[in-house]
Amino acid sequence: MAFFALVGISNAQENDVALVTKDSTESVTKVKLDGIAAVIGDYVILDSDVEKTLIDLKSQGASTEDITKCSLLGKLMEDRLYAHQAVQDSLLVSDDQVNAQSDRQIQQLVSQVGSMEKVLKFYKKSDVESFREELFEINKLRMLSEKMQTKIVEELEVTPEEVRQFFYKIPEDERPVFGAELEIAQIVKQPTASEDEKQKIIDRLNQIKQDVEDNDASFNVKAILYSQDPGSKSKGGFYSMTRETPFVKEFKDVAFSLQEGEISDPFETDFGYHIIYIEKIRGQELDLRHILLIPEIPQSAIDDAVKELDSIRQHILDGKYTFADAALNFSDEKETKNDGGVLRNPINYGSRFELTNMDPALYNQVRNLKDGEISRPLREDDQRGGPPKFKIMKISNRYDEHKADFAKDYLKIQELALREKQFKAIKEWMDEHIEDTYIHVNTGNRGCDFANNWLKQ
Template structure:
C-alpha cells in the first residue's frame, strides 16, 4: 500500500504541474486509428484499452522519462507500475462518465489557467514554459493540459464518490491498532505544538472609502457607458488568480470561495453587477456573465485598501509590548493570545496552531511547512520569537505574529491514547483502500479491458489481464 501511494504521488506531480505532456493523447489516438491503423500500430503501439480510453506505449515511455528526470527512482516507478496507475486513472474517468459525474469545460480551463500562471511564475514567461514543454503554441499547450486535467478531475470525482462517505468508528480504530503486531507498529517522528499571537495592521476608514468609491466608479462606467468589465478587471483587479483572464471564475456552491463572496454571487441575476462588498481579501464587485443551473460564470474585481506604514509600525510595536509583558510574567502566552490576538481561529485556544492536514495540535518536524519550520526551528523552550511579518498567501492583508513552541514530543512508537488521531487516519485510509480495491475489481469485470501482449506479464496490483 505504501508503494502504491508513493507511485500515485510521484505520477500526479508529473502529470499535473511539472508534467508529462504525453499521457493525454488517448482522444487523438482513438480518432486517428481508423484512418491509419497499420501505421499507428507500427509507430506507437497500444499498451492497454480501458473502456473508451486508449493508453499508448509512448504515453508510458515518455512519462517514465519525465518522472525520472524529476528524481523518481526506477524502483519506485517501473514501466509496469506506471501502466497500472494509468489504467486505474482511466477506469475512474470512464466510470465517472458512466455515472454522469461530469466536469465542465470552464472548471477544467480554470484549473489549467491556474497551473499556467504558476508555471509562468516559476520560469519567468510563457515563452519559457512553451520551450520547456517543447510546444509550438500556447493553444497546443492548453489543449494538452486540458486533456490531462479533465481526466484527472473525472478520476478524482469518481474516487471521492467511492470513499466520500466512509467513516471509522472508535471501535474500528481500536481493532485496527490491535491488529498491528507490536514489533510492526508505526514510529511517529519528533513533533511540536506551536502557539502564536497575531496582530493585523488596521486599515484606515478613509482608505477603505477610496476603494469603495473606485469600485462604484467602475460599476457605473460599465453600466452607463457600456465599458468592458473584463478590461476593467485586467487594469484594476488585484486578484492574481483571475486578473489576467479578465476576472473570470466559474463556480458552484461547492467551490471553495469565502462565504461572503458566494452569498453575493448567488444573489445576482445574469448581467447584474454587485455593489462593492468586503471579504478578508479586500473589496470586490462581481459581474454575472452567465447562469447555468447551479453554476455561475462570473467576473470580479478585487481592490485592497492601502495600509499606511504608520499602521504597520504600530502593529509591530504592539506585538513587541505584548511579548515583553509575557516575558515579565504579567500574562501567560495563552492569556495574552485570548486578550490581544487578532486571529479568531487561534485566540480562543491559547493561540494554539492546528495542523491543516488532520487538525491535530502537533506538527511532525519532517512534514512541517518549510516556512513555519524555519520560523520555529531555533526557538528554545519558553522562548518567544521576535515579531515576524507574514504576507497572506491568499492575498489578504499582511500580519505580524510572535511564536512559541509550547510542547515538544520526541520520536516514539505509536501509542493508542497519545496518537489516536493519527491512528484513526491510518484506519480510515485502510478502509478506503479496501473499498477502492473492491470497487476496482468489480468494474474490471464489467468494463471492456484489453492489455497489450507485451504488458500481460506485468505483476499488476489489480487483475487487469482477464482470462482469454
C-alpha cells in the first residue's frame, strides 16, 4: 500500500496525485507521484496499488496469465468496501493485533531469506520503520475486510430441506463427481519415559529457570542451546500468540496465567516438558519464549508398545474382538478411541479422505492396505517435536470415484449448499452497500467489465 498526502479529494478524482513545490522564483512545479484508480468510501486505490498486487502475486509463484488489471482493481475495491463498512459497523481491530501480525510476518520473512537487510532490499525499503508502517496499513485493511466478511456469513446455516433442494435442482448429468475416498481407523500406543527420566527433565528445566532468575542468564540463549522445539529453537524459543492461536490448551493456560517478565514452573504437554518466559504483554497478545525438553523414551518401552500392538492385531484377526472395540479399550489416542479409532478429516471433520487431497504421510501409511487388512505396527514421528507413537491401521471403507449421491455424500453436498448460500449473501450485501457507499472509478478504468456494479449503471 502506498502512502500519500491528499487534500481536496473531490478535485483530484480524475487526476494524478501531485506534489506541488515552489522554487526561488515563485514558479510552480508539479511532480507526478501516482494516479488514482478508484475511491471507495474513505479509501483511495492508487494505480501503483494495482501494479504492486500483480507483482506480489508473481513473487508468490501464482499464475497471472488470466489476471487482468481490471480484475485486480475489482478485488481491491471489494476489500476496501468490506473494510470501509467494518469501520462503519464498529468492527474494529486493535493496533496491537495488527502489529502482532506484522511482527509474525517479519519473523517469517527474515527466517526465509536470512536477514532483515535482505528483506528490505527485496521489498525496496530503505529502513525497517517504513516497512513496518506499510505492513501495518496492509494488515489493518485485510483484517478489517476479513472481519466484515465473517460477520456477513457467520450465522448462515442450511437446513436439511435446503440441502435437498440444492441437490435436486442440479440436472442429473451436471451433478459433481467426487474422487475416490477412504475411511481409515487406527489404534495408537504412545510409549512413555520412566518417572526417573521425567523428573530428570523437570530438574533440568528448574535449573535453567534458576540460572535466568538468579544469575541474569539469557533465556534466549538457553532456548537456542537446549530447546527441542524445532519451530522456535533457532529464534530463542520465541512465539507471539493470542488465545485463538492453535497451541495446546495446557500451553495457553500457563502462558496467560503469567505476568510480564515471569517464568513458569515446568509443566507437561503431549510434546514434553516446558517452561515459558513472558517477554511482553500487548493487550490480548503475548510475546513469549519457551524451552521444550523431551524425556528420552527407553528402547524397552518402544519394544513393549510394538509387542502390544502385535498382540492386539492378532486378537482382532482371531475374532476375539472387533477393531472398534480394541480401539476403545486399548488405544492411547483420546481423539479417536471413542469413535472406533476412526480418523477425522481436518478439512470438514468427516470420516472420509479423498485420495487426491490426502496428506502424503497418511497416504503412504495406507496406500498398500487392502480392504479389511490390518497393518503391522507403524512408527510415526511427530514433526512438531513431540515423542514418536506407534499404531496399527485399517481401511474401514473405500469409496470409488462416483457421481454425487444424496445419501452417501450428504456432508459434501451440505458443504456445497452452504457455500452457495454464503456466496448469495455476499453478493446481496455487496450490491446493497455499493449503492449506499461513495464510489468513484477513474475515467481510465470505466471501460472495465467489473463483476460488481462499481459504476452504478
